[in-house]
Amino acid sequence: DAKTTQPTSMDCAEGRAANLPCNHSTISGNEYVYWYRQIHSQGPQYIIHGLKNNETNEMASLIITEDRKSSTLILPHATLRDTAVYYCIVIRNYGQNFVFGPGTRLSVLP
C-alpha cells in the first residue's frame, strides 16, 4: 500500500549529518511528503513536511528533487536521541489518510 521506499536501516556518527532518502516516484502533483519519526515505544513525532520547495525547521531540513520523485531528510547534527525509525509518508488521498511504510531505522553511534 505504501507509495514510498526507504532503506531499511542506516547508521550515523554522533555529531554528523544524517541524510535519510525516500523514493516516491508515483507522487501526484498535489500530494505532500511528510516525515515522522518514532522513538522506541513512543508515538510518532512530526518532523517536517513539504510539497515542492525545500523546507527547514528547528529539527531538520527536507530536500525535494525537482521532479518530486524523491526526497531527503537531513538531521544536521545527529545526537544519540535521534536514534529512531523514520517514516516518509505521501498522503494517499484528500482524506488525509496516512499510509506508513516500514521506515528507516536510524542508529546514531557514539
Added chain:
Amino acid sequence: DAMVIQNPRYQVTQFGKPVTLSCSQTLNHNVMYWYQQKSSQAPKLLFHYYDKDFNNEADTPDNFQSRRPNTSFCFLDIRSPGLGDAAMYLCATSRDRGQGETQYFGPGTRLLVL
C-alpha cells in the same frame, strides 16, 4: 504540555473480554484517528472521525468500534479481543482533513491480551 493524551499507557485484558481505550486532546482539532501498530510493524490506520462523521478503513475488522462523544474525546472499543489484537494503539489528531494538515500523535496504549 500534553496535547494528545492516551490513558492508560498499558492495558491488560483477557481473551474475549471487551476493552476500551481512551484518547483526549487539548488542541480542539476536528479530526481524530486511531491506528494499530503491531510489534516491529508500521502504524496502520483503523478509522478516523471528522467531527462527528465516522470513517472506517475498508479492512478494519468489525471487532473494532469507536465513539467520539465530543470534540475532545475519542474511544476505541474492542468487543472481543483476540490474541492477535495485542498491539500498540495510537491516537492522532489533525486540525482539518485537507492536504498539508499535520497529524499529532499521542504516546500510545500498549494492549496485552491474555
